[in-house]
Amino acid sequence: MLKFVFTLSYVLFAPWVGPMADALPKARLMAWMNGLKWVGALSMLLLWNPIIGFAIVGLGAAAYAPAKYGLITELVPPAQLVRANGWIEVSVVSAALLGVTAGGILVSQTFMTRMGPAAEFLGAGLYAPSILSILLLYAVASLLNWRIPDSGASYPPSPWHPLQLMKDFWKAHVTLWADAEGKLSLGVTTLFWGVAATLQFAVLRWADEVLGLSLDKAAYLQGVVALGIVAGSAIAGRWIPLRWAHRMLPLGIVMGLCLPLVTSMPDLCSTLAMLSLLGAVCGMLVVPMNALLQHRGYVLLSAGRSIAVQGFNENASILVMLAVYAMCTKLEVPIVEVMLAFGLFISLAMVGLCWLDMRHRQPPSQT
Numbered sequence: 001m002l003k004f005v006f007t008l009s010y011v012l013f014a015p016w017v018g019p020m021a022d023a024l025p026k027a028r029l030m031a032w033m034n035g036l037k038w039v040g041a042l043s044m045l046l047l048w049n050p051i052i053g054f055a056i057v058g059l060g061a062a063a064y065a066p067a068k069y070g071l072i073t074e075l076v077p078p079a080q081l082v083r084a085n086g087w088i089e090v091s092v093v094s095a096a097l098l099g100v101t102a103g104g105i106l107v108s109q110t111f112m113t114r115m116g117p118a119a120e121f122l123g124a125g126l127y128a129p130s131i132l133s134i135l136l137l138y139a140v141a142s143l144l145n146w147r148i149p150d151s152g153a154s155y156p157p158s159p160w161h162p163l164q165l166m167k168d169f170w171k172a173h174v175t176l177w178a179d180a181e182g183k184l185s186l187g188v189t190t191l192f193w194g195v196a197a198t199l200q201f202a203v204l205r206w207a208d209e210v211l212g213l214s215l216d217k218a219a220y221l222q223g224v225v226a227l228g229i230v231a232g233s234a235i236a237g238r239w240i241p242l243r244w245a246h247r248m249l250p251l252g253i254v255m256g257l258c259l260p261l262v263t264s265m266p267d268l269c270s271t272l273a274m275l276s277l278l279g280a281v282c283g284m285l286v287v288p289m290n291a292l293l294q295h296r297g298y299v300l301l302s303a304g305r306s307i308a309v310q311g312f313n314e315n316a317s318i319l320v321m322l323a324v325y326a327m328c329t330k331l332e333v334p335i336v337e338v339m340l341a342f343g344l345f346i347s348l349a350m351v352g353l354c355w356l357d358m359r360h361r362q363p364p365s366q367t
Helices: 002-012 014-023 026-045 050-075 078-106 109-119 125-145 162-178 180-211 215-239 242-248 250-263 268-300 303-330 335-361
Strands: none
Touching: 002 014, 002 050, 002 180, 002 303, 014 026, 014 050, 014 162, 014 303, 026 050, 026 125, 050 078, 050 268, 050 303, 078 109, 078 125, 078 215, 078 242, 078 268, 109 125, 162 180, 162 268, 162 303, 180 215, 180 242, 180 250, 180 268, 180 303, 180 335, 215 268, 242 250, 242 268, 250 268, 250 335, 268 303
8 A cells, every 4th residue: 555655646747747847946955855755754754644645755856857857858968878878777776776675674673673662652662763864865865956057958838738738748648658769678678666665565574475585684685676777777887879769678588587486486596696687688678668768758748748658657657567466366276376367468578569569560562
């Protein structure tokens, strides 16, 4: 439910956050949205329902994304977009890696037992040190946002009537899907993030049921995947130009085939190696596709609107995939079978996207 509420914000507020990112200085908007996330974390320290807190943080994140990725397309020329996305992905995934590692420590019984009594005067009790750490990080992030330079880009003003915003957003949505390269890159990223978000849960459950790992130790498996993504993103940013983005599509098939291999590994060491390989393949695929999507979106729409359309599709995919995973869990489908099914689905979907790309690039027949 927490993940669902967080992700729902990206879908519900997509028509608004794009125009807002184009209308305001993006770095300033990012600072304000980190402040809003701070409020969401504070609400959990005050013992509000955590669903409310995650909804507030989700709203801040939904508005933050178009500003962040839109700013990249404004500051960086198209030829440097893959490299810029590579470094952004390295920094974002490194932060996620640090978060997973720190999260495993913060929820460990040892940490809470030692640090919890120091914050007993706060309502959150044993969890207060964890939430205070998050509040500190959001405050620092907001201060850093103020140091980001403004790109100077400006766009025509947009009407703020809700119905007109919905119409404009749908038009932008259709425009991006109708473009050959936009459809390809949007299809890949939509599929990738939907499956990736679901597998975060699946890997934790698999580590518990198959490997017998506790939650804090299972979280480190996600960290291994993140390390692989960092490596793959760095490789993509260094050696893959934007014009080669479509050549990375077969990696999606490999990504799907890696999942059955993960479940068949005989020991923890080989599992870690396969998870790191899976992460590297993911990084090499998603970074060029993100760059291609941002470039086409910037050309066809605007920086903020294109990222809002991307966020809407990717997070709608996450909601659908999570619903499927929840249904599998309710039906008590074995976790190994769930991961095999997701791997097969990824591979087949990527085969279809490869076929569409080949058809698009095939020269017209001469009659």
